[in-house]
Amino acid sequence: MLRNLLLVQMHWQLLALLSLVCQTLILTLAARKRSEDCSSCLECSKENGCLRCSERLFLFLNRDGMSHHGSCLYSCPSGHFGLRGKDLNRCMKCKAPECERCFSKDFCTKCKGGHLLFKGKCFKNCPEGTFPQSTDCVEGCVFSSLAFWGEWSPCQHNGLSCGVRWGQQIRTHELPRNMPEETDAGCSHQTEHRKCRIKKRCPKDKRQNERREERRKSQKKLKLFGNRTITESP
Numbered sequence: 001m002l003r004n005l006l007l008v009q010m011h012w013q014l015l016a017l018l019s020l021v022c023q024t025l026i027l028t029l030a031a032r033k034r035s036e037d038c039s040s041c042l043e044c045s046k047e048n049g050c051l052r053c054s055e056r057l058f059l060f061l062n063r064d065g066m067s068h069h070g071s072c073l074y075s076c077p078s079g080h081f082g083l084r085g086k087d088l089n090r091c092m093k094c095k096a097p098e099c100e101r102c103f104s105k106d107f108c109t110k111c112k113g114g115h116l117l118f119k120g121k122c123f124k125n126c127p128e129g130t131f132p133q134s135t136d137c138v139e140g141c142v143f144s145s146l147a148f149w150g151e152w153s154p155c156q157h158n159g160l161s162c163g164v165r166w167g168q169q170i171r172t173h174e175l176p177r178n179m180p181e182e183t184d185a186g187c188s189h190q191t192e193h194r195k196c197r198i199k200k201r202c203p204k205d206k207r208q209n210e211r212r213e214e215r216r217k218s219q220k221k222l223k224l225f226g227n228r229t230i231t232e233s234p
Helices: 002-040 179-184 205-233
Strands: 043-047 049-053 060-066 067-073 080-083 090-091 100-104 107-111 116-118 121-123 130-135 134-140 166-174 190-197
Touching: 002 043, 002 049, 043 067, 049 060, 080 100, 107 116, 107 121
Parallel strands: 049 067, 060 090, 116 134
Antiparallel strands: 043 049, 060 067, 080 090, 100 107, 116 121, 130 134, 166 190
């Protein structure tokens, strides 16, 4: 019986000794870690880590609930940007949670996966009038490099191809015909105008026919306008 009591007592003494060794080891490692964390600091706290960094480094506060731990970094981590100040350089958090890198609080330079960047903002889908290209949204047609200019239209002025001195020509920037329909719908056709000179004079009969057609159209417009006036008057 006495022997059993002695064995139990020795067992508890051994456990107490092991516990003391473990606590000492944990404190030693913690002290070493704090020492390493403070190696790049100009000012350090045992509880909160770095409080002040050298001029080239940025102070990053890693928050854990109500407490925070400071460290000095050459570049700020994802979701933060470096803000240089007169007395202290800090790592500030980007405003948008979907922003991976930002130039300032409200201007993102890279979005997280599943988002597209356009003018400093992150979007799930590109805004109207823009198209996805790699990780960004771009204005205009993505396939504009494949487009080509068509032929210039005949030189005309108000429907007349002769009998006047100056006219206008139009041409369209078009995509190849073998492009998908949805691509063609998303890429608007650009047009270009230029002034042109109508060199040839109209033959007598042709000029008369064109002028007669012009008069006929004008009379039709006047008649239509007159009918509307009569209909709309009380």
